[in-house]
Amino acid sequence: MTLHPLAKKSLVIGSMFLCLGVLVGAFGAHGLKNIVSPEKLVTFETGVRYHFYHALGMILIALVQQTFQNLRLNVSYYSFFVGILLFSCNCYFYALTDIKTFAMVVPLGGLMFVLGWGALTFQALKLR
Known part of the structure; x- marks a missing residue:
């Protein structure tokens, strides 16, 4: 079977993002409890949770793209990719460093997640 490139x-x-999410989540669960405050641990865990949701979203995109090859799912794919980097990674960095600049980038990642799901919805509406 030939897979659609996307x-x-x-x-x-x-x-790969799911594998990384497991490693980062394990680090947070086992390595950070005595290092960061409970509030920072919640921020870290939020990053892990959204990391997982959107890595699974990327798997969903793969399945949908393969099934409906005429859909254009690039916007959703890249939005989730960038969203994980901007949202989740900045949650991790903020929890570990307490540098406010990292916290200020997080909403941009959230916006990318919304864009990705919105683009997927728009493409789904094109299906007959």
Whole structure:
């Protein structure tokens, strides 16, 4: 079976992000409890949770793209990719460093997540 190029990319990168999410989550659960405040741990865990949601979203994009090859899901894929970097990674960095600049970038990542889901919705509405 031949995979649509975006389906393959989304499946590979989504899987890699899920693997990374497990490692980062384990680090947070086992390595940070005695290092950061409970509030910072909540921020870190929020980053992990959204990291997982959107890595799974990338797997969903791969499945949908392979099934409906005429859809254009690039916006959703790249929005989730950038959203994980801006939202989740900045949650991690803020929790670990307490540098406010990292916290200020987080909403941009959230906006990317909204854009990705909105673009996916728009493409789904095109299906007959």
